[in-house]
Amino acid sequence: MAKAIEKFWSWLADKRNFIFDRFTRDSQQTQEPEKSLIKLPLELQTKLVDALENLPSNPSDQQAIAKCLDQAYELWQENCNNANNSVVILSSPVTAVSRILFETLEEWAEQKQVLLKLLSLKARPIDIEDVASKLEQYLKSSDAVQNSAEHQREIVVIPNLSWCFLRSMEGLAGIEYLQLLLCNGSRNRFWIIGGDEVGWQYLNSIFGLEAYCGKVFTLPGINSGELQEWLEPVLQDLDIMFDNPRIDRQILDREKDNKTNYFEHLTDISRGVSTVAVQAFLKSIYYEEIDQDQNGKDIAQPQGKRLIAQTPQLPQLPDLESADQYLLYSLLLHGDLTIGSLAQSLGDLEMEVQTRVQLLCRKGVIQQQDRVIKINPIYYPRVKQVLTNNNFIISRE
Amino acid sequence: MFTINYHLHLFAQFAGDTATATEAKEIVSKLTTYKLIQGLLILLAAYLTLKFLDKLVIWLSERIAKGWRLRVKQFLPFLRMIVLTTSVVVLMNLFLNLSKENILAVTGTVAVALGFAFKDYASSIIAGIVGLFESPYRVGDRIKIGDYYGEVISYGLRSVKIQTPDDSTITIPHNKIWTEAVSNSNAGALEAQVVTEFYFAHDIDINLVKKILYRVAQTSKYTALKLPIVVIMEEKPWGTAFKLKAYPLDARDEFIYKTDLITRAKQTFAKNKLTYPNLSAISPTSKNN
Numbered sequence: 001m002a003k004a005i006e007k008f009w010s011w012l013a014d015k016r017n018f019i020f021d022r023f024t025r026d027s028q029q030t031q032e033p034e035k036s037l038i039k040l041p042l043e044l045q046t047k048l049v050d051a052l053e054n055l056p057s058n059p060s061d062q063q064a065i066a067k068c069l070d071q072a073y074e075l076w077q078e079n080c081n082n083a084n085n086s087v088v089i090l091s092s093p094v095t096a097v098s099r100i101l102f103e104t105l106e107e108w109a110e111q112k113q114v115l116l117k118l119l120s121l122k123a124r125p126i127d128i129e130d131v132a133s134k135l136e137q138y139l140k141s142s143d144a145v146q147n148s149a150e151h152q153r154e155i156v157v158i159p160n161l162s163w164c165f166l167r168s169m170e171g172l173a174g175i176e177y178l179q180l181l182l183c184n185g186s187r188n189r190f191w192i193i194g195g196d197e198v199g200w201q202y203l204n205s206i207f208g209l210e211a212y213c214g215k216v217f218t219l220p221g222i223n224s225g226e227l228q229e230w231l232e233p234v235l236q237d238l239d240i241m242f243d244n245p246r247i248d249r250q251i252l253d254r255e256k257d258n259k260t261n262y263f264e265h266l267t268d269i270s271r272g273v274s275t276v277a278v279q280a281f282l283k284s285i286y287y288e289e290i291d292q293d294q295n296g297k298d299i300a301q302p303q304g305k306r307l308i309a310q311t312p313q314l315p316q317l318p319d320l321e322s323a324d325q326y327l328l329y330s331l332l333l334h335g336d337l338t339i340g341s342l343a344q345s346l347g348d349l350e351m352e353v354q355t356r357v358q359l360l361c362r363k364g365v366i367q368q369q370d371r372v373i374k375i376n377p378i379y380y381p382r383v384k385q386v387l388t389n390n391n392f393i394i395s396r397e
Numbered sequence: 398m399f400t401i402n403y404h405l406h407l408f409a410q411f412a413g414d415t416a417t418a419t420e421a422k423e424i425v426s427k428l429t430t431y432k433l434i435q436g437l438l439i440l441l442a443a444y445l446t447l448k449f450l451d452k453l454v455i456w457l458s459e460r461i462a463k464g465w466r467l468r469v470k471q472f473l474p475f476l477r478m479i480v481l482t483t484s485v486v487v488l489m490n491l492f493l494n495l496s497k498e499n500i501l502a503v504t505g506t507v508a509v510a511l512g513f514a515f516k517d518y519a520s521s522i523i524a525g526i527v528g529l530f531e532s533p534y535r536v537g538d539r540i541k542i543g544d545y546y547g548e549v550i551s552y553g554l555r556s557v558k559i560q561t562p563d564d565s566t567i568t569i570p571h572n573k574i575w576t577e578a579v580s581n582s583n584a585g586a587l588e589a590q591v592v593t594e595f596y597f598a599h600d601i602d603i604n605l606v607k608k609i610l611y612r613v614a615q616t617s618k619y620t621a622l623k624l625p626i627v628v629i630m631e632e633k634p635w636g637t638a639f640k641l642k643a644y645p646l647d648a649r650d651e652f653i654y655k656t657d658l659i660t661r662a663k664q665t666f667a668k669n670k671l672t673y674p675n676l677s678a679i680s681p682t683s684k685n686n
Contacts, residue, residue, distance in 0.1 A: 167616050169609075169665050205617045205622040322647070324619045346618050347657055389462030391587055391646045393622055 040285060044307075048285060051234045057100040057273045058367045060226040061219050065089055068217040073112065080153070084214040086182060086191035088161075090321070091219045092273045093196040093332040094377040098159035100219075105157060108271045115191075118157045121164070124334070124341065128166040131174030132313070135164065139181065153188045161195035164334045165203065165360040167345045175203055180347040182212040198332040201393050218246050221272015224263040231281065239284065242306045266312045267311065276314075279378035284312040318363045327356055327377060328383050329392050331366065335375045428492070434493055443484035450476050453553070458537070463647055467585055470536035474529055474552035481554055517572060521555045524571035528552075533579045539589050539648050541580040542569050548649065562652055582648065588621050589648035593658045595639045598672040603630070605669060607637060613662045614643040619654040621646045636674030 040048065042111045072087040091097040109116050119138060125131055158164065164174040164336070182191065197218060206211050222230070234240070245265065255266075266284075270277035287305045320328070327345035331337060339357065343350040357373060360366045365379050375383060388394045416634040458469040489495060491501060512519070534540045534557065545567045547559035558569045572680050573579075582589035597606060599660065607628050614626045631638040641662075644655040 165617070167662060169612055169616060172616070174614065202622065253657060322650075330618065347616075347661060386462075391621060391623075393465055 003277040037221055040287060040307075044287070047283060048234070048238065051237060052231075052278050052282065054199075055230065055234065056104050057096075058222055058226070058230050059099050059182050060222055061091075061108075061229075061274070062104045064220055065217075066108050068215065069104075069382070070075070071213045073190065077153075077174055080187050080190075082185070082187050082212075084185065084191065086188060086213045086215070087189055088193045088195060088200065088213050088216045089219065090195055090197045090200050090216065091250070092275070092380065093198050093335050094197075094273065094275045094375055094380045095196070095219070096275075097194040097196060097219075101157070105192070109155075113340055114155055115154050116157050116290065117336050119159065121159070124163045124166065124337075126338075126340075128168065128341070128344075130172045131171075132177045133163050135174055135177055153190065155190045155192060158191070158193045160335070161203070162199045162333075165199070165388050166341055167202070167330065167333060168347075171344070172206070175207060175209075177214060179207050179209060196335055197395050198329075198335065199392075201395065202333055205393060222267065222274050222277065223272070224260070224267040227274070228247065231278075238307055238387055240309050243308050243310045246311050261295055262309055262312070262325065269312060269314050269381070273377070273380060275377040276380050279376070280312040280314060281309070283315075283378065284310050314378060314381060315364070315385060317379060318366075319388060323356055323392055324360060324365075327360065328351070328365070329387055331373060332383070332387070334396070336372045339373065341380075342373060366373060412467065415604060428630075432491055439484055439487055439491070443473075443480055445481050447667055449475060450480065458483050461498055463587055467535065467537035467583075471585070473536050474525075475496070477527070477552070478529065478554065483539040491624070497616070517570070518555065520575070521570040524574050525552075525554050525556075528571055528574055533574050534581055534584070535585055538584060539582040541575055541582075542573050547636075566659040569648065582651075587647060588624055590642055590644055591651050591658075592656055593641045593643075593655050593662075595641065595662060595666075597637050598673050601637065601671050603637070606671060607667075609662060609665050610639060610641045613658050613665065614641060617643075617654065617657050617661070619645040619647075619650050619657060633674075634675055 068089065069087060072084070076084050089097060089101060091100065105116060119135070121134070125134065158178075161175075164178065165171050181362075191213075193213075199208070200216075210216055242262045245256060245261040266277050266280055270280055283305055285305050289305060326346060327342070330342060334341070334345065337345065339350055339354055342357070343353040346353060357366065357368065363366055364376055365383070367374050367376050384394055454469060454473045454476070456464045461469065480515070489503075493499065495503075528534070529552075534549050534552075536549050536552050539547065540549055540558075541557065545559060545561065547561040547567065549557055550560045550566070551558040556568045559569065560568050561567060576675070595606070595610070609632075610628045611626060616618050616624070620626070621644040625642075627642045629640045641658060643658070645651060
């Protein structure tokens with residue numbers, strides 16, 4: 001059977017020119033010879049990864065957040081009460097919402113001439129039971145300052161709500177405390193909370209948090225123009241060229257150049273999630289050998305090599321068992337987790353979870369860095385689809 | 398006189414037998430080896446088609462999104478019925494001369510034969526056909542008929558097969574739906590309610606227990622949070638009974654879900670030192686309540 005399929009594919013490859021000639025208007029036009037593209041060597045790949053990691057967070061996200069904050073803040077300043085004293089910014093679970101929030105708030109606070117009180121959490125505490133007491137301690141100390149200056153308004157920032165909870169018996173105490181504050185706390189306190197859609201949806205189904213928050217804003221998906229603009233410094237720095245798009249795109253969008261076609265396709269497959277787009281972009285870069293005289297310019301790539309961006313693709317998701325789906329949902333729910341926290345969230349033994357994590361790491365669906373486990377962003381659109389189809393609560397729609 | 402009557406009776410019987418034989422000859426067409434082979438091939442094809450459909454529908458339903466699993470499985474009985482009906486019609490056409498009179502004669506004869514010899518079999522088949530449209534149970538549902546509880550794994554024309562939690566397969570004829578109550582936990586839905594019971598002494602902190610039970614369900618990986626979680630209480634002479642009602646994401650996880658709820662609830666009860674009822678201190682009659 002396998003041999004028959006192989007034979008069929010080789011026959012198809014042989015006859016490709018003949019088949020596609022029928023679709024082209026000018027059958028006399030010669031077909032371009034197939035490019036022999038090679039995977040990036042480690043050195044070039046590291047350079048590319050570094051360039052992408054050094055990019056600032058997507059400017060369109062920052063603009064959208066700033067606009068939303070302006071509206072909510074003005075509303076609260078006009079009439080401060082418990083119904084409008086908070087704004088929640090939601091991103092996809094594979095986006096570092098805290099980073100985007102930090103970068104946006106730096107500028108926003110300067111512009112508004114306000115002082116921000118940032119919750120001093122940089123990750124989920126190892127002992128999740130401490131979250132409630134940490135929050136209490138932090139907010140009480142800010143209360144004391146506030147009492148000394150009666151009626152003084154303050155802005156409290158929780159950069160990532162996911163760090164404040166874990167799906168376990170003791171892991172929701174922090175959120176319970178926050179809910180209490182949002183409901184009965186000082187109306188002179190304005191809350192800016194970052195979070196991810198899946199975690200928010202979970203907390204909302206348990207605590208009905210949305211009822212206590214003034215505004216809940218989900219970051220819009222990035223469009224192809226914004227994506228192209230955002231990645232432009234990397235494209236220019238490494239002088240990346242764009243390969244011809246797929247035959248269907250060539251037929252449908254004759255007027256568009258390869259670059260436009262590439263970014264439109266990249267936005268489509270990444271569903272507008274910038275981290276997914278970056279990963280798919282990274283996977284689509286190859287290089288080809290060129291003649292020495294063609295490589296005359298002073299560019300940042302090795303002599304005789306040219307970087308080519310091929311049509312981007314998302315990898316197929318491997319077959320997932322039911323236990324894998326529960327594990328992946330847990331990771332989407334919390335963004336990132338250590339093995340211990342993941343086991344607690346699943347209610348399973350650490351050893352069992354470790355085995356499953358190893359298998360999924362090997363398949364590439366999840367990544368483990370310094371004991372912290374995350375979903376590989378490139379798999380996010382497909383994982384989301386599978387989990388939605390299997391009855392898990394994923395997004396706000 | 399007796400002898401004459403006896404002979405007349407014998408003659409009449411002989412004449413009747415000859416007429417029946419002629420009728421039968423008219424109904425049954427000429428049997429040839431070719432026709433027999435054809436008939437056997439049709440039977441074989443029907444059997445193989447049924448097996449293929451069984452495998453295909455089950456394979457497909459297990460690979461697609463869970464939400465569609467039961468919907469796809471529900472096609473199976475209809476497909477089986479189509480294959481069986483088509484095969485019977487083709488076979489009848491092959492071996493019988495199906496004129497209007499013959500059809501009446503055949504159906505009459507079959508009805509009488511079935512009525513006496515295969516009463517229960519016919520009843521089951523009719524119940525199976527009625528069940529297809531009334532749907533007291535469908536493939537994938539979790540049902541209880543009599544003492545048997547499990548997931549419907551196959552819906553035949555005569556009987557339904559259910560797989561019990563201890564992995565036994567039970568075959569139950571469809572005619573049970575005429576006389577027995579059929580309890581269906583999910584009725585085509587992916588989720589089925591799981592009720593977990595907990596018992597405590599009278600003097601426990603009720604609010605604490607209720608909070609723990611809600612939290613246990615809310616933090617279980619199996620819980621379908623789209624559906625309601627409810628805790629209800631009942632007073633007994635020996636203590637207070639709590640029922641935690643929640644739905645797993647997939648009805649198949651019913652027992653593992655219950656185990657997860659009990660495990661984590663008991664760990665938390667122990668942490669909070671909640672006391673269980675002391676049955677040794679009360680009378681045997683109260684215990685039975």
